[in-house]
Amino acid sequence: MSMGGQGSGGRPGGGGGMGGPLRSYVQDASVRRRRLPRETLRRILAFARPYRGRLILFIALLLVSAAAGAAVPLLFRRLIDEGIGGGDRETVLLMSAAAVGLALLTALLALAERWVSAVVGEELIVDLRTSVFDHVQRMPLAFFSRARTGALVQRLNGDVLGAQQAFTSTLQTVVSNGLTIVFTLAAMFVMSWSLTLLSLVLLPAFVLPARWFGRRIATLARRGYELDADAGQLMNERFNVAGAHLAKVFGDPDREAARYADQARALRDVGVARALYSTWFRIGLTTLASVAIAVVYGVGGLQAIAGELTVGTIVALTAYLGRLYGPLSAMSNVQIDVMTALVSFERVLEVLDLEPTVAEKPGARNLREAVAERGAGIELDQVTFRYPRADEVSLASLESVATVPKDPPSTTLRDVTFSVPAGSMVALVGRSGAGKTTVSQLVVRMYDPTSGVVRIAGQDLRDVTAASLRATVGVVSQEAHLFHDTVAGNLRYARPEATDAELTRALQQARIWDLVARMPEGLETVVGDRGYRLSGGERQRLAIARLLLKAPDVVVLDEATAHLDSESEAAVQAALDEALAGRTSLVIAHRLSTVRAADAIVVLDDGAVVERGTHAELLESSGLYAELYRTQFADLDDPSPA
DSSP, X not given: OOOOOOSSOOOTTSSTTOOSBOOHHHHHHHHHHOOOHHHHHHHHHHHHGGGHHHHHHHHHHHHHXXXXXXXXXXXHHHIIIIIITTTOHHHHHHHHHHHHXXXXXXXXXXXXXXXXXXXHXXXXXXXXXXXXXXXXXXXXXXXXHHSOHHXXXXXXXXXXXXXXXXXXXXXXXXXXXXXXXXXXXXXXXXXXXXXXHHHTTTHHHHHHHHHHHHHHHHHHXXXXXXXXXXXXHHHHHHHSHHHHHHHHHHOOHHHHHHXXXXXXXXHHHHHXXXXXXXXXXXXXXXXXXXXXXXXXXXHHHHHHHTTSSOHHHHHHHHHHHHHHHHHHHHHHHHHHHHHHHXXXXXXXXXXXXXXXXXXXXXXXXXXXXXXXXXXXXXXXXXXXXXXXXXXXXXXXXXXXXXXXXXXXXXXXXXXXXXXEOTTXXXXXXXXXXXXXXXXXXXXTTSSOOSEEEEEETTEEGGXXXXXXXXXXXXXXXXXXXXXXXXXXXXXXXXXXXOOHHHHHHHHHHTTOHHHHHHSTTGGGOBOOGGGTTSOHHHHHXXXXXXXXXXXXXXXXXXXXXXXXXXXXXXXXXXXXXXXXXXXXXXXXXXXXGGSTTOSEEEEEETTEEEEXXXXXXXXXXXXXXXXXXXXXXXXXXXXXOO
């Protein structure tokens, strides 16, 4: 079975420092998170608890249906022995009418059973999907940086549907066939205990193969889910607009088609193997049932000739055998169905059991109250940070290919200490990889520091509610993400209750209202997948409008103008000036010309603070900042401060 692994971090001893695909992490995670079937069943029953009333009704309907079905051969026995054999027309008509009535009752019961099972099954799907969705969207950013989107979608769709089978067809199969077997055996023992025992000699041949086939089919089911997730991930990456653009620029359609064909063929092979295992099992059970019926006809026929049994009894017994071995076959098959359903449940539960590494504490405080009292100042106090390992934040089955690093995870930030007073602007600068973006992610609590404290308004971010932190801090990054929605829909994502007038005001402040007003549908214009119908500068200004609509106390700008042309940068910078006015601002910039007006500049190098001061002070000190500044403006006659 091919499963994913970890990338940026490794477990000690998990691969011995060797590169290549990570197997030890996958195997360890699989063993660690795989629960016993009994535990899985306990969790399943917990999901079923809200529907116990309907499930009791469902079982009662199955009980009546099984009893009605078991009565039919008894009617035929009496019809043959007393009606036909005794020449009693009234008995023939009465038994025939009773059989018709039981057939109609069974049909009505089947409709009622299907309605109840459909209601329970569909409501369970809603519960599972909403539980998984709610849990996943609360996971930290590190989780999404590793998990494949296609694998997550597979858990919400395929695995949830597979788990639902345990409450519909699987439950119905177990209860209905179990009751049928009980009623059938009781009736058979009453008619002929010797033939009943003879018919049960082959019972082990029905039951024993189920375990062997069940294990293999469950393994194939898990493999099929993983391959389906891989195919879904490929389509998700290639069919979004950015992926399609990249594929058309750099890709080869034949190579892409061949890659997908390989995945489709792998899924085909798993499907064929599952079909063959199931078919061999079914054929074997059907053959055994036919042999058993032939034996009963032979032995029972000799007893009938000897006058020990009636013809009606033999007909009823063989009819009961059909009702016995059919359910026995289904019950043997149900182990396969149950194991397959357990695979789906386990895959859903392992996502629900993955605890977020960044979570809200019980009794967390409202940050907004502290901001109102003390202002929205930011403090980093001796902050050290390393990015978490894969086994700390993710699941191997949600990842794809990973490598084992030769060395332990490196520390990204080391004893970083600085503050941003309320209402001021502090810029973070430094070489690529110095840790600037990591600082910004700690301020919005995408991660928690390994040691040290990040505070806003004097409050440790680990002690405040997530909602109040979201309300306090707003972010504009270098890659402004927009949903495939209207302009208004993207803006209201920050504040759903905003009026059109407020949207217009935010767009005017972001210097993009004129563009939106010229669009055919105005605020209702659909921006396309990831805002691809807009230019980079237009997307940035829409993101700034979204920020202005939210009106946070703290603004974090992460290279917000890094990839824009001069004209777009000027427009975005004007919008940013509006957004930053009167707010606490942490600005990360590669272009140093954009941070000269900052109240203070903090220079990072290799995860540590190496300089701090104003633009003029840092140029005079001739340190790293001065070096970076002069490098950027080497083509100017006067690189001195403006």
